[in-house]
Amino acid sequence: MIILRGSIRAISPLHIGTVGTGNYHPTLPYIPARTIRGMLGNYLFNEKRDLFEKLRIDDDENPSIHFKPALPEGSVASPLILRWCKRCGKLIEERDKDCPECLQEGKKRGGLMLEESLSSKKFRGPEIRSSIDTKCPITRRGHTSPGERYSLSPYNIGALLPGSEFDLRCVLPGEYVDDLKDAFREAGIFYGIGGFRSKGYGMVEFDFTGEEGIDGYIEQRSSEFDGSPLLMVLNAPAIFEEEGKHVIGFREKLLESYLGDHRIMRQVFSEDRARGWEIKGGYRLGKIIPATGMGSSALIEVDPVRAARAEVYGIGNMRHIYGDVYFRRWDYGAI
Numbered sequence: 001m002i003i004l005r006g007s008i009r010a011i012s013p014l015h016i017g018t019v020g021t022g023n024y025h026p027t028l029p030y031i032p033a034r035t036i037r038g039m040l041g042n043y044l045f046n047e048k049r050d051l052f053e054k055l056r057i058d059d060d061e062n063p064s065i066h067f068k069p070a071l072p073e074g075s076v077a078s079p080l081i082l083r084w085c086k087r088c089g090k091l092i093e094e095r096d097k098d099c100p101e102c103l104q105e106g107k108k109r110g111g112l113m114l115e116e117s118l119s120s121k122k123f124r125g126p127e128i129r130s131s132i133d134t135k136c137p138i139t140r141r142g143h144t145s146p147g148e149r150y151s152l153s154p155y156n157i158g159a160l161l162p163g164s165e166f167d168l169r170c171v172l173p174g175e176y177v178d179d180l181k182d183a184f185r186e187a188g189i190f191y192g193i194g195g196f197r198s199k200g201y202g203m204v205e206f207d208f209t210g211e212e213g214i215d216g217y218i219e220q221r222s223s224e225f226d227g228s229p230l231l232m233v234l235n236a237p238a239i240f241e242e243e244g245k246h247v248i249g250f251r252e253k254l255l256e257s258y259l260g261d262h263r264i265m266r267q268v269f270s271e272d273r274a275r276g277w278e279i280k281g282g283y284r285l286g287k288i289i290p291a292t293g294m295g296s297s298a299l300i301e302v303d304p305v306r307a308a309r310a311e312v313y314g315i316g317n318m319r320h321i322y323g324d325v326y327f328r329r330w331d332y333g334a335i
């Protein structure tokens with residue numbers, strides 16, 4: 001297995017659907033793993049059925065390829081367990097109540113942040129360039145068109161601007177990597193990603209920057225983690241289930257199969273909804289699943305190799321599109 005890295009660049013506006021109200025359709029600021037899978041799955045199903053079958057891209061139980069969310073260049077989910085000064089954005093360490101410099105209190109921050117914030121200990125958000133486009137409906141056919149009640153009124157589409165760049169990562173058997181690159185390139189141009197594609201949205205360009213064997217990755221990462229409790233952060237919603245019920249937040253019992261023996265010392269989590277999708281014959285919403293939200297995070301004692309492995313394969317159910325997680329040495333003050 002290898003990790004393929006690269007970037008996705010918008011060459012037309014992008015609309016990545018999320019829940020809106022009225023006739024406003026907001027966009028997410030990033031591309032969820034399920035959306036990348038949807039684009040590729042649609043393309044392969046129609047154009048290259050053999051690769052579709054080999055990658056088992058629509059198999060939620062035993063897929064060959066794991067997709068990761070494509071976040072704006074250089075960014076990660078902001079860990080909800082950390083606090084940042086309201087005024088200067090400095091990280092407030094565990095022992096401090098307020099910012100030592102401006103005496104302002106700290107607050108947790110959701111959404112995305114530049115990864116370098118974790119080492120510089122100063123919060124910086126990614127640059128997200130977006131616009132709101134107003135359209136007049138022409139047809140009511142097709143799933144991207146607004147509902148009947150908007151048939152005569154304009155509607156507004158949130159869009160990420162052309163030139164926006166996102167980090168791409170996926171995990172797959174090395175033998176398929178060249179075919180996959182070709183498929184991504186063609187799918188990005190001829191199929192596109194996200195909503196309103198019939199209105200000229202969603203065209204993307206792929207660029208590939210590297211491939212890395214997972215054994216080397218795990219060895220390297222685990223040596224960086226050694227001998228310290230870790231910060232664990234969800235980079236995507238995660239689905240946990242116990243006796244047929246969905247569980248929100250981290251529980252040792254439910255994480256054991258991914259992390260081995262470990263101890264959760266503290267956690268802060270949010271609740272989200274994961275969307276289950278069907279690919280064959282059009283990418284359709286199958287079900288909505290309660291999930292632990294992006295940014296949910298914990299201070300955890302865990303085997304460094306298991307942590308590195310979880311960065312590759314994710315945690316929870318449907319790890320090929322959900323449950324992407326990252327770890328850092330806990331370097332945020334005495335516990």
Ligand SMILES: [Zn+2]
Binds near residue numbers: 085086090099101103
């Ligand atoms: Zn401050």
